[in-house]
């Protein structure tokens with residue numbers, strides 16, 4: 001009786017959880033918000049999409065992917081044999097256990113009247129298979145310390161629940177004949193663990209048993225012509241398809257940046273978890289948001305993660321849409337003013353001109369705020385000399401050369417950016433030689449705040465042509481670095497002020 | 502002759518014809534390359550934000566090549582400039598090198614600076630030599646005029662990149678001339694393509710590229726010749742922007758150097774990725790048979806081919 005109630009309870013939690021998840025796929029938004037894509041439009045589009053695939057030649061593709069990638073995980077085998085072995089052991093063992101053991105009353109007994117084995121060898125074999133798979137997973141996560149492979153609480157829970165189910169199950173089988181008491185204890189543990197697993201499934205990465213195949217199948221049949229509503233729905237669903245295998249982070253082009261910047265959102269596998277909370281309207285806080293924005297912006301769009309993801313998640317499009325979403329929501333991180341934005345520039349026709357330009361102009365405004373302070377006085381105050389500042393601006397070799405400048409203006413004369421404007425000072429605030437001189441005078445706000453810094457091509461013409469050997473472009477790089485530090489500090493200050501209020 | 506090949510982030514996804522043609526040409530020239538899937542971003546894009554992060558990302562790649570025991574051959578000029586800069590800083594400031602090595606130790610890597618960093622063009626020019634190259638060009642161009650685009654980050658700062666004479670460079674011109682094509686003189690030859698500002702200040706970026714197009718055309722160039730994915734993508738993108746904005750100012754197609762070389766060597770067009778090139782003419786109509794039809798005003802890069 002108690003067991004039956006527990007089973008129903010677990011099933012109810014499971015059912016509600018699943019419904020809740022699926023509803024989220026249609027409710028939540030990612031990327032630039034489109035009010036015409038309401039929940040009902042998205043549900044209808046999904047049904048239409050699915051039907052039109054089933055009754056079309058694409059069905060063959062679907063079946064092919066189902067067999068090759070979902071069942072046999074061909075893409076995984078090509079990438080990483082150990083992980084493939086791990087997956088197949090758990091997958092095959094579990095499938096067998098599920099149908100032959102968990103559902104034995106329904107399936108087996110109806111097939112074979114006298115189905116009873118004192119010591120069921122099949123169960124032991126498949127149980128051991130799953131156990132071996134779990135052992136490999138634990139070995140990878142806890143012993144084989146792959147650099148930056150992160151293990152989160154959910155990874156650990158999932159492994160623990162699985163291990164408890166398996167170990168208690170095997171112990172139960174072994175004690176079946178010898179000791180009824182022990183058998184009963186193991187049975188209870190086994191049953192409880194199964195129920196916990198079942199109830200936890202929709203909320204954990206266990207869910208990938210449904211979502212990963214869905215993602216693989218959806219991506220196999222969807223293309224550029226797919227309904228935009230379906231693309232949104234798929235992208236939300238894909239967030240649930242991630243199994244936190246961290247493969248993407250291992251291959252990620254910019255992973256090493258996280259060693260210094262210390263923001264785990266730089267790693268795609270970690271970012272996806274935060275993104276999932278973010279799209280579900282969970283509170284991630286101003287700091288969490290800034291970290292997410294930095295993580296998404298610090299991406300070279302190299303596609304390596306997309307190629308490697310075993311769940312077939314189209315990370316390329318996910319990052320693009322997520323980047324737009326977080327850039328439109330709040331002032332953008334300084335990262336948008338770097339070549340990391342090149343890809344966004346290539347895709348600029350996919351948004352309106354306002355959507356495209358707003359984050360950029362906001363970022364420039366934030367970073368050049370000091371210059372506003374500097375230039376509002378009618379007479380430009382010469383000094384006071386900020387010798388502290390001059391000292392901070394010598395991060396690496398060569399930067400001290402600003403002191404040799406004799407204001408010949410060569411740098412500004414050869415600069416293609418300066419040359420592009422009729423009235424360069426209006427567009428750029430200061431010309432290159434003026435920035436170098438500001439640095440010499442210790443005029444911090446001027447040196448750090450001029451738009452020229454951010455509109456510099458880093459073409460090194462100025463540096464190459466300086467008769468005094470001033471490392472103009474390198475100095476600009478360092479001034480930009482300092483301006484970023486300053487801007488971050490002042491936004492952190494503003495953040496804590498507004499939090500205090 | 503053997504190198505570790507550094508492709509960078511952009512080439513495999515956005516300029517695959519560069520990688521394909523480079524591999525084909527190098528194999529034919531007997532230059533061996535070894536891939537290393539562990540190579541990651543060179544660090545260039547983060548230089549605006551944080552110098553140390555940039556240095557670590559670059560140093561990691563340098564250390565990986567050192568582990569392979571090979572000199573690096575780089576295809577992208579921005580990657581090249583970035584790796585050279587990091588090597589230079591770490592040579593000048595041992596304290597920074599030690600700091601980086603401390604961080605690299607976590608991955609079992611170490612950088613001491615024993616191996617060189619070279620751009621593809623330097624390898625072809627210095628390690629292989631123009632004469633050897635000319636010999637291989639069995640189907641040299643006869644009348645083709647190219648506007649050779651040097652690219653900033655390989656050329657400057659010259660004390661760091663050690664690529665060529667920064668005010669009067671010649672190696673790219675020599676390489677183009679070796680294919681039989683003429684490398685025209687054009688005033689903006691050494692100017693920036695504009696790519697570093699695409700996505701940051703597009704009006705400025707596009708304007709700089711337009712100027713280069715106009716200048717190259719005025720000098721009689723039929724195509725731009727590049728050896729950097731950023732320059733190539735920039736030229737492609739700005740042409741696209743101009744076409745969709747009905748801007749009638751002169752435009753130019755660009756072609757990556759190994760494709761030009763490969764054609765002069767008589768190699769298969771497919772092996773050079775000629776059809777992978779996104780050209781406006783190709784976008785507008787199916788790729789025409791590589792044959793100059795009379796009355797066709799605008800030449801397309803897919804039409805570049807050795808003239809008998």
Ligand code: SF4
Pocket residue numbers: 248251252253254255268298299300301302303304305306315319
């Ligand atoms: S596309 Fe971005 S997140 Fe993905 S591997 Fe490349 S840099 Fe990392």
Ligand code: SF4
Pocket residue numbers: 241242243244245246247248249268269272308309310311312313
């Ligand atoms: S590779 Fe795919 S499934 Fe694995 S952690 Fe990354 S996004 Fe998730």
Ligand code: SF4
Pocket residue numbers: 404405406407408409410411412432433436462465466467468469470472
């Ligand atoms: S070229 Fe050199 S010396 Fe002349 S103004 Fe510029 S930085 Fe100063």
Ligand code: SF4
Pocket residue numbers: 411414415416417418432455456457458459460461462463472473
């Ligand atoms: S590096 Fe910047 S400041 Fe110097 S010439 Fe080029 S665009 Fe001008």
